[in-house]
Amino acid sequence: MIKYKLICNDCEITFDSWFASSKEFEKLKRKKLLNCHNCNSPKIDKSLMAPTLMNKNQKNNSEFAKYQNIKKTIKDYQKFIKDNFKYVGENFAYEARSIHYEKKKNSKGIYGSASKKDLIELKEEGIETQMIPWLEDKEN
Numbered sequence: 001m002i003k004y005k006l007i008c009n010d011c012e013i014t015f016d017s018w019f020a021s022s023k024e025f026e027k028l029k030r031k032k033l034l035n036c037h038n039c040n041s042p043k044i045d046k047s048l049m050a051p052t053l054m055n056k057n058q059k060n061n062s063e064f065a066k067y068q069n070i071k072k073t074i075k076d077y078q079k080f081i082k083d084n085f086k087y088v089g090e091n092f093a094y095e096a097r098s099i100h101y102e103k104k105k106n107s108k109g110i111y112g113s114a115s116k117k118d119l120i121e122l123k124e125e126g127i128e129t130q131m132i133p134w135l136e137d138k139e140n
Contacts, residue, residue, distance in 0.1 A: 003016055007047040009045060010041035029044065075135060092113055096129065
């Protein structure tokens with residue numbers, strides 16, 4: 001999903017709208033399916049948007065604080081997973097199938113990497129998986 005700030009070229013009102021992708025916005029605009037909610041004009045364009053940037057030095061910034069809180073929560077989950085699950089790396093799909101079909105009794109669950117295609121196939125086979133965000137140990 002992508003959020004654009006839009007402007008009506010007739011009444012000059014600005015408003016935000018969400019789209020599945022930038023291509024989807026262009027497709028709707030080309031087919032004249034975008035209308036101003038104020039004057040119903042189809043003359044809609046994207047307006048300039050400023051990205052939200054965070055500065056580590058702005059400790060009082062509430063957005064930065066939210067980011068730090070989310071980052072800490074993810075790191076806590078990662079530590080729990082590393083302490084309680086077996087890392088299988090790129091062999092995740094193979095290991096998951098082995099556990100599911102061979103009824104292997106593992107003392108630990110597993111975690112690792114899998115492609116989107118592997119995850120879809122595992123789901124179709126009735127093998128439950130969960131995808132979580134993973135932060136590297138480097139600082140940005």
